[in-house]
Amino acid sequence: MGRTGGENAKSGKRLTEKKKATRADAISAKAPGPKTERGRRAASADRTPRKGRATGRGASPPKLAGSPSERAARFRKILPLLRKAYPDAECALRHEDPWQLLVATILSAQSTDETVNKVTPELFAAYPTPRELAAADPTDVERIVHRTGFFRQKTKSIIGAARKIVGEFGGNVPDKMDALVTLPGVARKTANVVLGTAFGKNEGVVVDTHIGRVATRLGLTWTARDGKDAVRIEQDLMQVIPRPEWTYVGHALIWHGRKVCSARKPNCAGCTLNRLCPSAGIADGA
Template sequence: MTSRRESGKNDTDGDGTAGRRTGGRESKAERLARMHAEYDILREVYPEAYCALHFHNPFELLVATVLSAQTTDKRVNSVTPELFERYPDPAAMGGANPLDIEDIIHSVGFYHAKAEHLVGLSRMLVDDFQGTVPKTMEELTQLPGVGRKTANVVLGNAFRIPGFPVDTHVTRVTGRLRWRTDWRSTHPDPVKIEHEICDCFPPEDWTDLSHRLIFHGRQTCHARKPDCLNCPLSATCPSAGILD
């Protein structure tokens, strides 16, 4: 952290971002200071940072997160009680017929692929990890249907191991706040976003930072018609008032 602050004191952003509130160019050090000030506000506005998916153990969170792709947490929470009652552990789910799982999860979308992933990852947990969910990014991303976002959700929320999940809300909010250098990109790379944002905050903040950005995206910084008028970050947000 110290080296980043010091190295950015006299550097302006490579993308030529204008300091909207000051009328000048925003240096890396200024942007970093603004990011931390804005996160302090998010801490106050969303004091309870948590995962909206319902789970009781790492396996349930892993399954729920795989199901959450391209659907809402609310929708996932509506199907997981029955799913976990019938298949409470990797051994049970790994021995399931994917068609039976499809019958339970069909409302979440992409249910065919997700059912195959759930059976496959459960079998792999039994065969390769003694029926337990691994605690490293490398091992988690070996599982069928598990990418970095899902792995970060599990690491941060099931094991309290620092992880920064990047979903559509995180991508949108960090872009509008210009917390990342590729904010102009129409197809930003989630891995690049993860690394760039994590470089600006201590590891102990990563998981809750993601939660708060997600909350803010859901409640205020909507994909369409963001509520800039009532946004607590509008005083410093470079995009405030200029979006439809």
């Protein structure tokens, strides 16, 4: 008696499932299992952490449970090496006076010094003093600073800073922290740059992404902060770096971060600080 359509469908389904099972068994037989030497190596490799495996960005430097005095002792060994490697470390932003440095530093946020240095000559030629910039057409300023990114906010900040300097400080950039941080676009980092570089005043330590990263790897600040908490990192550095060195060390660590201790694949082998760095050789990609 002939099969019904339903019976044919069920039979076909059973044959398909049987073929799939047969293929799966064959694949399983070929795959290296843990009982074979090849399988044991594969399983072991999968269990063994490789450098950077846990985070995908490299092994984290060890946490350093150092007291301020212990970290200060480490820094005393680091400083001569920084001096030897970067005797001329200075601010890379081109400027002729405190006003130009203030504007350039505001523009450098989320940008590069190289880009800012390409933009500021035209900006300062058009608006050489706070008084001129205070009266500027924002559209023209946006056109000039466009390449630095976030150009609308930066235009608002530098014009706002110019107006406040003219209106409240007699047209002169203030040389005190409390006054500087009242200007639009100015926080402690920018204020520290201006005070240290333009006025020779060590009121704090500049902390940018390079300094945060390098200081963390060197164990001068807590690893748990991951180079991102600028205020806490600055406090840590002010504890261990002698005050007269604050400005120089900021410049030197920035240079070191750019030239050697990069965010990805730092050149630990060629680093002048590697004998003193607890992260040497394990910070790749951190």
